[in-house]
Amino acid sequence: MSTAHQEEIRQFQALMEDVDDTLKHTFKNMHQGYPTETLIRFLKARDWNVQKAHKMLIDCLQWRIQNEIDNILAKPIPIDLYRDIRDSQLVGLSGYSKEGHPVIAVGVGHSTYDKASENYYIQSYIQMNEYRDRVILPSATEKYGKHIGTCLKVLDMTGLKLSALSQIKVCSVSICKVVLRGGHSTTVPLSSQMRGEERLLRGST
Template sequence: MGVVSAEAIRQFQALMEEVDEEPLKTTFQNVHQGYLTDTCMRFLRAREGNVSKAHKMLVDCLKWRVQNEIDDILAKPIIPTDLYRSIRDSQLLGLSGYSREGLPVFAVGAGLSTFDKASVHYYVQSHIQINEYRDRVILPAATKKYGKHISKCIKILDMNGLKLSALSQIKMLTIIFSIDDLNYPEKTITYYIVNVPYIFSTCWKVVKPLLQERTKRKIQVLSGCGQDDLLKIMDYSSLPHFCREESSGSSQHSNSSANNCFSLDHPFHQQLYNYIKQQSLNYERAKPMKQGSVHVDLPEVMTEESQIVKTLESELQKFGKDNELANSVNGLKINDH
């Protein structure tokens, strides 16, 4: 749903004015940061303009934030540094630059992320911290720099390296996507998918019809590394390394850590990690810090995502069986000669 009526926004804001108990009121202020209408529009779009559903969604989000202390999550570093480096090497996500309109460009190594170096709670903690850093630091800084309110980002998903083994990662990705859909709705304006292997093309034909129309409109599958199309909306310096033709095409490895926005050595992750360390020092003065991962309540209800995951699992398994059969037939032919 693209357009939200002024009446729906008015009704939604009136309902939210009734939320006056602490700490829901405080966390709501941290969510909208003075842009109340924009926040209401995001949640309304996520619920197809239905005011009561959008209201329930936002209140549930606020309760989730309070119960899991999301307002304080940027004061809870993942330590030691070697553990965080392992997470960055297996959860490929980073900020590569900005579009010409000032939208932050986040790169996601969907094909080569393995999520196998830490517990699920560390990966969820890391993802939420990047979300919160985006909303509290990156987007306000972009708003100030470009002189207009910027509340959304662009994501570029690299499918290079996607294999049948991705089946084991789908549930982890589903948890992350569900957290985003339920608590950070409509924060991404467009998803660009690049370096698409045959296995993705096969699955995409089956999954695409399952997506809601508002989701379909956001997704663009680009040819090759996507460089030609992406240069229409951003400068070369903002392209992720895997969208540069001279790169090896790998999400994970680059000639320079300064160019690889997934690396802990990249300026974005250095700034993020230093910010969290500084916040933790301020936080510790108020109350002692617990060691270990932050355990965030994971989504129990997954609607669109659950259907997509089941379909993906089925298609990947079928794809694997077809490949095994083809390999067996080829082996028989070779032996016949």
């Protein structure tokens, strides 16, 4: 880890030591054994301003508590409805980059988001993110022998129709609000016509 910004990290750590046990518990679920790396992520998001990063993290943790995110994986979507969601929200783990980052393929062009309510799609999205953060990323960290805290998302626009944009927009706006409060990822918007997905997956292991 770089020696730069050590003072900001130390200050942030001190602030987090003073939060209540409820926040500490959900933070533990969030950082998965890498608290410093998680603090750095929030510091980077706020240009290393400790107070702003602290507020952002506390807001995120409070959102997790209010929405019972720690237990969301124990609240499955009804199986029949889940199949409909999976058929209309095309997302899957495609492999790993050369650096060990999970590559998530999103079939935007063929996703219709029209088989369930908006709330169920949001629940599905949050559950996928939690599974990524609690299972996939820790597994990648163990596999590659270094901390893996982000993924790559390949957005495949093949087959995208103008008629589907309004529904996608509604779901995307709602999901973006969720991401701003509680999630993180590195998104790479690529069209399969650019062969970007093929380029990424060639580098997977």
